[in-house]
Every structure is written in C-alpha cells, then in structure tokens.
Amino acid sequence: MSTTTPVRRSRLHRREHRAALALVAIPIVGFLVFTGYPLVFSVYASFTKWNGLSEPVFNGLANFVEMANDRYFWQAMGNTIFYMIGIPIGLVLSLLLALALNRKMRGTTFFRTVYYVPVISSLAAVAILWQWAYNGDFGLVNQVLALFGIEGPNWLQNPDTVKPAIIIMAVWKGLGYSMLLYLAALQSVPRHLYEAAALDGAGAFQQFRHITVPMLNPVTFFLVVTSIIGGAQIFIEINIMTPTGGPEFSSASIVWYIWQKAFNYLQMGYATAMSVVLGLLVFVVTAIQFRLNRRFQFSID
Numbered sequence: 001m002s003t004t005t006p007v008r009r010s011r012l013h014r015r016e017h018r019a020a021l022a023l024v025a026i027p028i029v030g031f032l033v034f035t036g037y038p039l040v041f042s043v044y045a046s047f048t049k050w051n052g053l054s055e056p057v058f059n060g061l062a063n064f065v066e067m068a069n070d071r072y073f074w075q076a077m078g079n080t081i082f083y084m085i086g087i088p089i090g091l092v093l094s095l096l097l098a099l100a101l102n103r104k105m106r107g108t109t110f111f112r113t114v115y116y117v118p119v120i121s122s123l124a125a126v127a128i129l130w131q132w133a134y135n136g137d138f139g140l141v142n143q144v145l146a147l148f149g150i151e152g153p154n155w156l157q158n159p160d161t162v163k164p165a166i167i168i169m170a171v172w173k174g175l176g177y178s179m180l181l182y183l184a185a186l187q188s189v190p191r192h193l194y195e196a197a198a199l200d201g202a203g204a205f206q207q208f209r210h211i212t213v214p215m216l217n218p219v220t221f222f223l224v225v226t227s228i229i230g231g232a233q234i235f236i237e238i239n240i241m242t243p244t245g246g247p248e249f250s251s252a253s254i255v256w257y258i259w260q261k262a263f264n265y266l267q268m269g270y271a272t273a274m275s276v277v278l279g280l281l282v283f284v285v286t287a288i289q290f291r292l293n294r295r296f297q298f299s300i301d
Contacts (some may be wrong), residue, residue: 049062084228089171097175113177169237189215
C-alpha cells in the first residue's frame with residue numbers, strides 16, 4: 001500500500017499565494033460593495049415605501065401596481081423607445097462615413113479627427129450648444145432653414161419636434177465613435193476576399209453585401225447592444241435641453257422620470273421599482289440580441 005507524501009510549500013510560495021489571493025480579492029470586494037450590495041438593496045427597496053431619509057417600510061407590490069397605472073411612466077417609457085430610432089440611423093451614417101474615410105485620399109486624417117471631436121466633448125456642453133442651435137427665434141438651425149425659405153419651428157417647445165431634435169443631437173454626438181469602430185473593422189477585412197470575389201465576377205455592391213457586411217457583424221452587434229443600453233439611460237440631454245420634460249411631457253425619458261421621482265418628490269421606493277423594471281427590460285433585450293447574434297455569425301475557415 002503506497003502512501004503519498006504531502007508536498008511542502010516553501011515560504012516564498014506561501015507568500016506569493018497569499019499575495020495572489022489578496023489581489024484577486026480586491027475586485028471581488030469592490031464588486032460586492034459597489035455593485036452586489038446596491039443591486040440587492042435596490043430589489044428590496046422596490047417593495048418598500050421609502051423617501052431616502054427614513055427607514056424603508058415594506059409595502060409589497062404597491063409600487064408596481066402604481067407603476068402599472070401611472071400614465072407618465074408609460075409615456076416616459078414610450079419616449080425612451082422612440083429615441084431608439086436614432087440607433088439604426090447612426091449605424092448607417094457611421095458605416096457610410098467609415099467607407100468614405102477608408103479610401104486612400106488626402107485629408108482623411110483631418111476628417112476622422114473632426115468627426116471624433118464630438119465624442120470626446122462634454123455631453124453637458126454639447127447639450128447646451130444644441131439647445132441654443134434649436135432656439136426658435138435666433139437658433140442656428142432655423143437660420144439655415146431660412147436660407148431655403150423654410151420657417152423652422154420652435155424645436156424644443158413643440159411636442160412634434162422635440163424628440164426628433166434630441167435624436168439628431170444624439171446621433172451627431174455618437175457618430176464618430178461608431179465610425180471609428182467600423183473603420184478599424186473595415187481595415188481588418190482580408191483583401192484576398194475581395195480579390196477572389198472580383199475574379200468570380202462580383203461587383204462592388206455584391207462585395208459589400210456578401211463580404212463587408214458579414215465581416216462587420218461583430219462590430220454591429222457590439223454597437224447595437226451598447227447603444228440600446230446607453231439609449232435606455234438617456235438623461236443628461238433631456239435634463240439640460242428640456243428640464244421640465246418637454247411640452248406635454250413629450251421628451252421625458254424613463255431615467256429622467258426616475259430621477260424626478262427620487263430626488264424631487266423623494267419617492268425613492270417607487271423610483272427604485274421603476275429602475276428594477278428598466279434593468280430587467282434591458283437585460284431581456286440584451287439576451288435576445290445575444291441569441292439572435294448566434295444566427296448571423298460569420299467566420300473564415
């Protein structure tokens with residue numbers, strides 16, 4: 001009968017092992033303190049009546065029942081979904097820009113920089129700039145329209161134009177980021193695929209459809225997922241450009257409404273319940289995106 005001799009670790013090995021455990025524990029503790037605990041507490045707080053100052057009082061499903069009957073909640077959710085129209089518009093425009101700037105011609109570096117400047121600019125400053133541009137009396141947008149004989153509306157004070165105005169601003173702000181990712185992906189497409197397609201008689205459009213678009217799918221998937229998550233949290237633009245939620249509550253996003261309920265009306269429990277619902281919706285939509293992405297994967301053997 002053979003016995004195994006226990007392996008004795010050196011003092012240096014034990015010291016390195018403890019150091020490794022300490023380094024691994026740092027992000028875990030950070031996650032538990034700054035993400036795990038707030039998440040668990042948020043779920044609990046969504047079932048309470050709480051003003052953020054006193055102790056939460058458990059009230060069961062009252063917050064969710066109130067939410068189901070709150071027309072402002074549904075209107076804010078509908079506005080948020082409407083803002084998502086800017087996602088495909090931004091993707092198409094950024095792809096066209098990337099295709100144009102991927103060509104070897106003079107000035108491409110300058111234009112790449114120009115299109116990326118809004119991305120690194122302060123969102124608050126950009127919102128103030130566009131708020132001025134949309135002014136109905138002396139705004140730049142209406143001045144340009146007047147050159148063509150068009151009388152522009154008061155963009156941010158009209159319920160029919162306030163959401164399209166914010167979408168235009170958001171698309172302009174994020175165009176450079178999407179363009180840069182598409183540009184990097186375009187430059188990584190193997191040239192021999194285009195050469196082989198050209199030898200088989202494929203034209204430019206066929207090459208774009210059957211080679212370029214499939215090869216860009218990973219970038220498109222990443223941009224769609226991150227844009228949906230970011231679009232669901234749109235807040236700063238709304239709070240600066242339309243601080244009252246717009247005419248007839250037409251520009252209020254769900255995060256703006258949550259902020260109003262939490263910090264203006266001190267309905268923390270109700271605001272937390274709306275946050276939980278929003279988080280679940282974003283999770284479900286993201287999971288569906290991952291599911292659909294498996295059906296459109298493209299690889300080179």
